[in-house]
Structures are given as C-alpha cells and as structure tokens.
Amino acid sequence: LAKTTQPISMDSYEGQEVNITCSHNNIATNDYITWYQQFPSQGPRFIIQGYKTKVTNEVASLFIPADRKSSTLSLPRVSLSDTAVYYCLVGDGNNDMRFGAGTRLTVKP
Amino acid sequence: ETGVTQTPRHLVMGMTNKKSLKCEQHLGHNAMYWYKQSAKKPLELMFVYSLEERVENNSVPSRFSPECPNSSHLFLHLHTLQPEDSALYLCASSLGTGSSYNEQFFGPGTRLTVL
Numbered sequence: 001l002a003k004t005t006q007p008i009s010m011d012s013y014e015g016q017e018v019n020i021t022c023s024h025n026n027i028a029t030n031d032y033i034t035w036y037q038q039f040p041s042q043g044p045r046f047i048i049q050g051y052k053t054k055v056t057n058e059v060a061s062l063f064i065p066a067d068r069k070s071s072t073l074s075l076p077r078v079s080l081s082d083t084a085v086y087y088c089l090v091g092d093g094n095n096d097m098r099f100g101a102g103t104r105l106t107v108k109p
Numbered sequence: 110e111t112g113v114t115q116t117p118r119h120l121v122m123g124m125t126n127k128k129s130l131k132c133e134q135h136l137g138h139n140a141m142y143w144y145k146q147s148a149k150k151p152l153e154l155m156f157v158y159s160l161e162e163r164v165e166n167n168s169v170p171s172r173f174s175p176e177c178p179n180s181s182h183l184f185l186h187l188h189t190l191q192p193e194d195s196a197l198y199l200c201a202s203s204l205g206t207g208s209s210y211n212e213q214f215f216g217p218g219t220r221l222t223v224l
Contacts, residue, residue, distance in 0.1 A: 034211075034212070043111070043200075043201065044199075044213075044215050045215065046212045046213070046214075097211070098151075098154065099151050099154075100151055
C-alpha cells in the first residue's frame, strides 16, 4: 500500500490560497491520487482526483509533478466554511486506499 | 445529500445489548463499505462488499457482524460491544471496487456510545 504523509495542521485566513502537500514516495504506476474533505461529525466528501500534471474543478486544483511522488491540493480564496480535515489517498481503486490522519485546516477571519 | 443514508444517527447501548446499524444507498452503486472513526483517529476501514459479496475484512472483532442482503443495503450487527467501540460509524458506497475512479460517497454516520 502506498503510504501518504501530510502536515497535521495548517492555518490560513479568509481569502487566501491554501496549498496542502502530500508525499507518497512509493506510489505505484496504476495508483491515482484522491483528496477528500471532512467536516466534524460528517462523512468525508470527495474533492478531486488526478493521475499526473494538473487537474482543476470548481472546488480545487490538484498539482502532480512528473515523478508523482507528491501532490498538492490548492484551495483558492478559502472561507471560514473551508475549515475541515483534508485527506490524501493513493491507490488504484481495488480497496487499497486508506485514510491517514489528514491535514486539519483552520481558516481564520 | 450524498445519496447514502444511515440509521440511526445516534445510538447508546449497553455492553450486553444487540443492535444493528443500517445503511442504504440510492446511487445504483455496486460496492459498500463500513468505516469506524474514533475520536482523533483516522478512519479505519472495517468491511468492503462488492456485488453483495464481502471482499475485505480488516481483522475486525467478531462482535461486529456485517450483512449485505442486496447492493443497496448494508447492515452492521453489534453484539456485546466494549466501551472502546464507541465511535462514529460511517457507511460509504462506490460504483465499483476495481475502478481507478473509485469515488466513495459517505453517509452522515451513526454516533455510537457503548456504556
């Protein structure tokens, strides 16, 4: 299983861009990178998924360098409601993706 | 709403009780999952069902017994639990288990307290 490493916590202010980096040094060729968001006492919610280069949707962007050993989730202009735990998962979809400790993002006014 | 519902939302039970958690998905998915989330701990994958067949059991104690009668419903039967089993139990579903795009849709969870 590809192991992921993320910062435990991050602080930001409203309106700023937030970048959360995840390390996955032993990512396999067939693995995708998926990010989830979780609010307290709720289930995680899918944010974005990518394999290489850059992926963008209405919520976030995901940057993946050529060696794929890391990835960066970018949240543009965060608001207080973006305060949550963000998880980086790596796997090929065959039940091998595991949630780690995640990054607790706190957005301040 | 994610299309995955869980009942009850809150449950308090004694160690000798028998109870069941229910999960239902309205997304036409073929895979369903049970997760446990204890306070300040990562989500722990407990069980995975694909097309009503259990495909993974992560060394979960036998006091937790899953049941998947069809692809839309998943149960977790609880029996003689311990206080350390108190946690948020989350159900999720996905289109399948063999796809790279295996986005999981989570229910709101059942907050379980074992006295």
